[in-house]
Structures are given as C-alpha cells and as structure tokens.
Amino acid sequence: MLKIRLRRQVKYRIAFLLLTIAVYVLGFHLLPEQLTNTREELSLAVVTALYFVLLPVLYWYWIIKIGAQKPWKMLVVLSLSSLMARLSYPHEVAEYFEFIAWLRYPIIAVLLLIELYLMVSIIKGLWQARKASGDPRLTIVEQFAAMAQPEPSAETVKRESINPNKPSESDLPPIPDEKRLTLGLILATEPASWYYAIPYFSRRHPEAIGSLNLLSAKPWHALVVIVGLMAASAVSYSLLDGISHIAALFVSGLLLYSILLMAANYRISRYYSLYQRADKLIINNGMWGFMVVDFTQISELKLGHFNCQVSQDDTTHSDAPEILTLGRGEANAQLIFKQPQVYYGAMGQLPESLTVVNLVVEDPQALADTLTLSVVLDKAS
Numbered sequence: 507m508l509k510i511r512l513r514r515q516v517k518y519r520i521a522f523l524l525l526t527i528a529v530y531v532l533g534f535h536l537l538p539e540q541l542t543n544t545r546e547e548l549s550l551a552v553v554t555a556l557y558f559v560l561l562p563v564l565y566w567y568w569i570i571k572i573g574a575q576k577p578w579k580m581l582v583v584l585s586l587s588s589l590m591a592r593l594s595y596p597h598e599v600a601e602y603f604e605f606i607a608w609l610r611y612p613i614i615a616v617l618l619l620i621e622l623y624l625m626v627s628i629i630k631g632l633w634q635a636r637k638a639s640g641d642p643r644l645t646i647v648e649q650f651a652a653m654a655q656p657e658p659s660a661e662t663v664k665r666e667s668i669n670p671n672k673p674s675e676s677d678l679p680p681i682p683d684e685k686r687l688t689l690g691l692i693l694a695t696e697p698a699s700w701y702y703a704i705p706y707f708s709r710r711h712p713e714a715i716g717s718l719n720l721l722s723a724k725p726w727h728a729l730v731v732i733v734g735l736m737a738a739s740a741v742s743y744s745l746l747d748g749i750s751h752i753a754a755l756f757v758s759g760l761l762l763y764s765i766l767l768m769a770a771n772y773r774i775s776r777y778y779s780l781y782q783r784a785d786k787l788i789i790n791n792g793m794w795g796f797m798v799v800d801f802t803q804i805s806e807l808k809l810g811h812f813n814c815q816v817s818q819d820d821t822t823h824s825d826a827p828e829i830l831t832l833g834r835g836e837a838n839a840q841l842i843f844k845q846p847q848v849y850y851g852a853m854g855q856l857p858e859s860l861t862v863v864n865l866v867v868e869d870p871q872a873l874a875d876t877l878t879l880s881v882v883l884d885k886a887s
Contacts, residue, residue, distance in 0.1 A: 513828045515858075518568035525564065526583075529556045534594045541596050550599065557587040574858060640711070640783060642697040643854070646690040647798055691854025695767075699793070702770035702778070716780035716873035718833040719866045722792045723779070728772035735761050735768065767793060780865075780873065787877070789865070791832050795851040797863070805842045807877055812837040812864050830858070833866025839873060840864050 533553045538546045565583040569575055591599075701707045721727055739761035746754035771793040779790045787804070789797040812829070830849060831837050846859035867873050 513830065515573045515828075518572050522564060522568050526561060526586075529561060530590050530594075533557065533590060537594050537596060539596060541599070546596075550596065553594075554591075557591055558584075561587060573856065575856065641788070641796075642701060643691060643694045643796065643850075644783065644788065644798060646687070646694045647850075649690075688854055688857075691850060695793070695853050699767050699770040702774045702793070703766050705773070708773070708778075711778060712781045712783050714778055714781045715876040716870075717868045718775070718779040718789075718791070719835050719868055720775040720779060720792060721834050722771050723775035725772075728768060731768050732765050735765050780867070782876075789832060789863075791851075794853065795849055797847060797849050797860075799841070799843065799847050801877075803844050803847060804877075805844045806840075807874055808840040808842070809838065809870050809874055810840075812840045829862050829864050830860055831864040831866065833864075835866045837864035837866050839867050839870045 533556065536549045537553055538549070541547055541550065561583050562580065566580065570577060570579060717723070739758040742761060743754045743758035746757055774790050775792045778788075779792075781788050785801050787797075787799045787801060789799070829840075841863050843861050843863075846861050847863075849858045849860055849863070850856075851858060865873075
C-alpha cells in the first residue's frame with residue numbers, strides 16, 4: 507500500500523491552495539452584479555473579509571511563519587485577492603479596484619517579453635547546455651554565494667588577530683539576496699532542463715556516488731507523466747480552439763514543452779540524485795529541489811532507520827520540528843550539518859534552512875564508504 511508522508515509545511519501549503527481556490531470560487535458565486543438590498547451587501551462584506559482578512563492571515567501563518575518564508579511574499583496573496591475582487595465584485599465596488607485593470611497593459615507587455623524570452627532561451631539553453639560541464643543551477647548558487655560573502659573589515663581582521671580561536675564573520679555561511687537568487691534559479695531551470703534531458707549535453711557530468719529512492723526515477727512513472735502531458739495537450743487544444751486559437755496553441759504548446767522538463771526530471775532522479783562536485787555534495791530531489799553542501803559543513807552521516815521527528819526533551823512528539831526526508835520509503839541515512847544548509851524546493855521558489863536531512867538511499871553503506879574521508883560516521887542502532 508502506497509503511503510504518502512507529508513511534512514507539516516507541505517500540508518499547510520496544500521491546505522492553503524485548496525482553501526484559496528474554494529474562497530475565490532465561493533466569491534464568484536455569492537456576489538451579485540449589483541447591490542440592491544441588505545443581504546447582498548452582507549454577502550459583499552463576508553467575501554471581502556475572506557479575500558482580504560482570512561486569506562492574508564492564513565498565508566502569513568501557514569506559509570510565511572510555518573514555512574519559514576520571507577514576509578515580502580505577502581504581496582502574492584494581496585495582489586491575487588485584488589485581482590479577484592476586480593473580477594467578481596459588483597460594478598459600483600469593482601471600480602475601486604480599477605488599478606488592477608490598468609495593469610493589463612504591462613501584463614500584455616510582459617507576456618510578449620515572455621514569449622520572446624522563451625524563443626531566445628530555447629536557443630540559448632541549447633547552446634549553453636552543449637558546452638556545460640555541470641548543472642547550471644549550481645553556477646547560479648555559487649555566483650550569488652560569492653556576491654553575498656562580504657569582504658572582512660579592518661576591525662574584523664584586527665579582532666581575529668587578537669582572538670584567532672574565535673569563529674570569524676568570514677566563517678559564517680553567506681546569505682544571498684533571496685529575491686535575486688529566486689529569479690536566477692527560475693532562469694537557470696531552462697538550461698538545466700536541456701542539460702539533463704539530452705544525454706549528450708550531460709556527458710561530462712560527475713559520476714553519481716549514490717542514488718536516492720525516488721518515484722520519478724522509475725521508467726514507468728516518466729512514461730505515464732509524458733503520455734498524460736500529451737493527452738492533456740490534445741484535450742486542451744480541442745477545448746480552447748473554439749474560444750481562442752491563440753490560447754489553444756499557447757496552452758497545448760506549453761504542455762508539450764513540459765515534456766522536456768519531465769525528461770530531465772527522470773534522468774536527474776535516476777542517474778544524478780547524489781554526486782560530488784569538487785568539495786561539495788550535491789543532493790537532487792529530481793528537478794523539484796536540490797541542496798549544495800560543503801563537505802566541511804557535514805558534522806555526521808548516520809546510518810540506520812530514522813523518522814521525520816526531531817527528538818527533543820523540551821517538546822512533545824507532536825510539537826517537535828519535522829525533518830525533511832528526500833526519497834521514497836523509510837529513511838536509512840541522516841546528514842547532520844554544522845550550520846544550516848539551504849534546500850531549494852519548488853525549483854528554487856521555496857528555500858528552507860535545514861540542520862538535519864534524512865535520505866532514502868538505495869545503498870547507504872556505499873554512500874558512507876564514499877564520504878568516509880569527509881564526514882564522521884555514526885551508525886545508529
């Protein structure tokens with residue numbers, strides 16, 4: 507029987523997505539075209555409270571606080587609620603959200619730029635992937651990490667000379683600008699897809715030192731997803747062609763183009779889920795997420811059986827923080843870091859700082875043997 511284990515953060519994200527869809531659908535069904543009586547005004551007040559009070563509050567707590575995201579992402583739910591208000595409110599109230607309608611012109615311009623970018627990025631992605639010697643996403647992370655590492659000040663140098671045993675500021679992990687890094691990872695996903703999808707482009711890729719047990723690494727899973735995308739493309743074109751031929755071409759073409767991403771997801775999951783690049787351990791959870799860990803930041807590699815809960819004396823079992831588990835099944839390896847390391851989830855859009863990560867490895871002992879010179883092994887009974 508297939509058991510799907512979701513962490514607390516993921517459960518809240520799914521719950522918020524479903525609730526948001528339900529609230530907006532309810533708003534479109536409850537609100538009238540014009541306000542004519544008290545009941546309709548009451549419906550408007552209720553929907554407004556749902557749009558601009560309930561959803562932002564839940565987003566703040568479920569996504570930002572529990573999910574450990576940046577506060578600026580509140581703009582996402584506020585902008586979306588404003589758009590829904592412009593489309594669903596009665597005319598005399600919706601005009602106050604007319605500023606959203608004015609945004610259609612820059613939005614059209616942005617869409618045209620996206621179309622142009624897709625054409626250019628396909629050609630550029632092919633060319634870059636042809637000469638690439640590694641994952642383009644890692645290049646983005648390394649570039650932003652180098653930009654975030656400040657030069658030591660004269661006062662810092664003086665302090666380190668007086669207390670050489672005290673950890674210096676330069677020893678701390680760099681903190682890159684998340685907004686710029688997020689955009690960089692979005693752009694890097696394109697050449698990374700080409701790089702992994704076509705074996706010729708990734709022929710110089712470092713050899714794997716282990717393999718995560720991932721569902722996306724199964725050939726039958728990749729086949730089902732690709733066939734599903736092809737079927738969805740055909741159905742979407744037939745449904746949208748009578749409404750808008752351009753929309754039908756765009757949606758069906760986008761679904762077909764996603765096959766490239768699915769092919770890359772299969773190959774990276776099957777062949778490159780765990781590998782070493784220079785002095786760093788790379789952990790790939792398919793194309794969905796990845797980690798870049800310096801070997802000097804690994805405190806321990808434990809082998810055994812591990813659950814997703816952190817055992818702490820000052821917390822109950824239900825309140826203990828959950829550990830990210832990469833792989834399908836029961837975790838048989840655990841990495842403990844000296845300092846928090848970033849897991850770039852959702853293709854870099856949901857970064858998380860982690861001190862412990864569980865792995866479901868096909869051969870944990872082989873992974874341990876490979877990392878013996880870099881980490882301290884501690885087998886858990």
